[in-house]
């Protein structure tokens with residue numbers, strides 16, 4: 627079942643997130659364990675888990691008012707190919723009635739899934755880079 631993540635899920639989420647802790651992101655935009663804890667404790671992001679007795683996957687995104695942003699979707703390697711990402715994406719998209727548009731990360735896997743995304747009504751946003759500003763420590 628899909629449910630809202632709680633602080634008790636932190637360690638499982640971290641293990642799954644770390645599985646995709648790969649080369650795509652520069653170090654300063656990788657979430658740390660403390661970052662994920664902060665989001666869970668402050669209820670500042672949307673975190674949904676796919677619970678099959680253990681956490682099989684999770685989706686992590688933001689409610690930006692009329693805009694939704696799906697930052698990460700990860701299904702643990704041993705649970706892939708069971709439609710869990712499809713269900714998580716569907717639940718995420720329907721998370722907020724106010725959303726007019728939902729944007730998603732555009733990593734290699736998501737590009738590889740383009741025929742799936744198109745089949746569920748998404749389109750290529752034609753953006754695959756971002757500008758990043760890191761707040762200085764001494765501001």
Ligand SMILES: CC(C)(COP(=O)(O)OP(=O)(O)OC[C@H]1O[C@@H](n2cnc3c(N)ncnc32)[C@H](O)[C@@H]1OP(=O)(O)O)[C@@H](O)C(=O)NCCC(=O)NCCS
Nearest residue numbers: 646698699700701706707708709710711712735738739742
């Ligand atoms: C991408 C990922 C979330 C897919 O999870 P999953 O649970 O295996 O996906 P599903 O079983 O729900 O598949 C959904 C659809 O995507 C397709 N799909 C899944 N992985 C695919 C891939 N690597 N290439 C092409 N299509 C893929 C499936 O065929 C399915 O389409 P269909 O229903 O039309 O057959 C999973 O592979 C993953 O966690 N990857 C590493 C993390 C990552 O890179 N996440 C994206 C960036 S945040």
